[in-house]
Amino acid sequence: MADNSKDFKLQIISPDRIFFDGETDMIEVKTTEGEMGILKHHIPLTAILTPGILRIKNGSEERIAALHDGFIEILGDRVTILAESCEWPDEIDLNRAKEAKLRAERRLKGAEGNINEARAEMALRRSLLRIEVVEKYHK
Structure with missing residues (x-):
């Protein structure tokens, strides 16, 4: 069948x-x-x-x-x-994601060899994804 x-x-x-x-x-x-x-x-x-x-x-x-x-x-x-x-969107703390975005951006701007740049970039991508999911899809 x-x-x-x-x-x-x-x-x-x-x-x-x-x-x-x-x-x-x-x-x-x-x-x-x-x-x-x-x-x-x-x-x-x-x-x-x-x-x-x-x-x-x-x-x-x-x-x-x-x-x-x-x-x-x-x-x-x-x-x-x-x-x-x-x-899920309702599990994400929007304020925390925005704070993580700011921290990652500060780390990347001040990157003078004493930070892990790849890790900071990944943190920035994650925070941007979280912000997008909450702002576009949280009901």
Whole structure:
């Protein structure tokens, strides 16, 4: 019997929790190679994720999260994401994200060899992502 369902199993695991475990019909993530949309029966693939907006779609319903680094494994009807961290918009403290942005910008402006520039740039990207997710998608 043919499987006519559009849904596939999605599991998102971070070090501190199982962020999402359920069925969905499409997800969108940002990888080192660019943005990727995934439907059921996608070719098997493993990719490196970069900080970006995660979209989980079920029909007309869409859930948004901030996804910070990780890996994705796609196996036809099952997708697993191992994320460094992942946050729903209502879990993000906007004031804290704005403060982190300012700290990272100050570190980068004063970069004279005594700071880890890559780490400061990553902190800036994370804070900008958090701010975007809250300001655009928090209801």
